[in-house]
Amino acid sequence: MTETFKAFVVDEQDGKVTNQYKDLSINDLPEGEVLIKVKYSGINYKDALATVENSKIVKSYPMVPGIDLAGVVEHSDTHAFEAGDKVIVTGYDLGISHFGGFSEYARVKEEWIVPLPKDLTLEEAMIYGTAGYTAGLAIEKLEHNGLSVEKEDVLVRGATGGVGTLAVMMLDSIGFDVVASTGKQNAEAQLKSLGAKEVIPRISESDNKPLGKRTWQGAIDPVGGESLSQIIKQLDYDGSIALIGMTGGTNFDSSVFPFILRGTSIIGIDSVYTEMRQRKHIWRRLAKDLKPDQLHDIKQVIKFNDIESSIKQVLEHENSGRIVIDFEA
Ligand SMILES: NC(=O)c1ccc[n+]([C@@H]2O[C@H](COP(=O)([O-])OP(=O)(O)OC[C@H]3O[C@@H](n4cnc5c(N)ncnc54)[C@H](OP(=O)(O)O)[C@@H]3O)[C@@H](O)[C@H]2O)c1
Structure with missing residues (x-):
């Protein structure tokens, strides 16, 4: 050298x-x-x-x-x-x-x-990078908590961001119905081409009701903030949110009702210090079943x-x- x-x-x-x-x-x-x-x-x-x-x-x-x-x-x-x-x-x-x-x-x-891992190139590993690795880790943890292709829609927030885009693509590639939430008005066609079944605007506020209409079996959330309270209320029975980031804020309020009446879970995702055995497992999945065609x-x-x-x-x-x-x- x-x-x-x-x-x-x-x-x-x-x-x-x-x-x-x-x-x-x-x-x-x-x-x-x-x-x-x-x-x-x-x-x-x-x-x-x-x-x-x-x-x-x-x-x-x-x-x-x-x-x-x-x-x-x-x-x-x-x-x-x-x-x-x-x-x-x-x-x-x-x-x-x-x-x-x-x-x-x-x-x-x-x-x-x-x-x-075999089946992954060095370039592909960096197309994923921390964003893709984190999306993969979130999917794995949601699956362990009951996320299933047999059930209804999964919500991805911040859908045009690094984590969001890759979460949409990976969930679609393994057969989930993905609803992408974005603040960008011109992103609908692109998100649909990457695998979103439906594209909705940002969910930016929370109402005062203790529970909302059961809408999502699970959610991937790199956004956080006050609007997270609304997603918590909209999860179906035993639904989970993988909480990843804070582009929408750091704090949120919630009553206990979604947790004790619907079995809701919030799963924290930390990509930085993931234990090595799980880290290798996620990278192997990124090389195989989670790898989107696009x-x-x-x-x-x-x-x-x-x-x-x-x-x-x-x-x-x-x-x-x-x-x-x-x-x-
Ligand atoms: N826990 C971990 O280990 C881990 C790992 C990686 C990243 N993160 C965190 O996850 C977050 C996202 O990372 P990223 O790499 O995806 O970032 P990014 O590429 O910058 O994407 C963030 C997306 O969030 C949405 N957004 C931005 N401002 C918003 C607001 N005020 N309200 C609601 N949505 C807003 C936008 O998507 P739309 O315009 O489509 O709504 C934006 O594209 C960051 O907070 C990052 O630090 C955490």
Whole structure:
């Protein structure tokens, strides 16, 4: 390998955050047993936030952002991996307090690494990235709680976002009737082409009634906030919500009635520290039964040199689908 390599580095001085491509050497990388040549990464909303001031994402500066990476092992100090292995790393401290995926090389702890499942390419792993992995984890947990293709509609909120789009596609690919909720008026045709049976506007408020019409067998919710109270009231008997995010707010109110009269459950989803056995299982599902036919249709591939303009797009909510960084493009 070369003496130096390029990385996108975020730094802070006197409260001002700067973003710069820099030449690093292997000695600049944090400790870890496995050195990976990064082939693909992706831009999540969290990555975009990591590049701006006061976002509270980055725990220590300087930092290389990138909570996701896929690549090939260059060198390993552990028997668990060897040079040439194709691997995925998402979550943990990556891009937060440990140099992440926006770099030609990354060095990580062996316990963070998932071997690339067969039937999945490195590029496909990053079309999914944390967004797809999280959607897959949510589906798995809802299924364990009774979600079934024999039953009626599943609601996906924030449907044009990274998590939402992939949740719509995956649920459709395994046979669910998906109702997509979106705030974007012009997104109906695209969401239907990706697998939504019906597209509805954002559910933005909650009424004062203790229970609503039983409408959903389950819901995937990257939105949260006050409107979550309304979804809770609309679940059918033994229905569950996979609660993932907070683009609509952090707090919600609820009475006990949906829980004690309809057996409603709220299942929290954490993609960052998922236990490794389950993490590998979800990635195997993403390679097989959850893999949508149209996975490649939602990718926007960019060069490593073009990260800054894509980050701007994400911060201004002008992106759609998944932004994949191809280090060899
Ligand atoms: N728990 C975890 O491990 C985990 C993992 C990944 C992501 N997340 C979180 O999940 C959330 C979504 O992530 P993402 O990657 O899908 O983000 P994203 O690509 O930015 O999508 C978020 C979507 O939320 C909807 N939205 C935005 N503002 C809204 C508002 N005020 N009210 C209602 N809906 C709104 C929009 O969809 P529409 O315009 O279609 O409504 C938007 O596209 C974030 O909060 C993220 O931090 C959590």
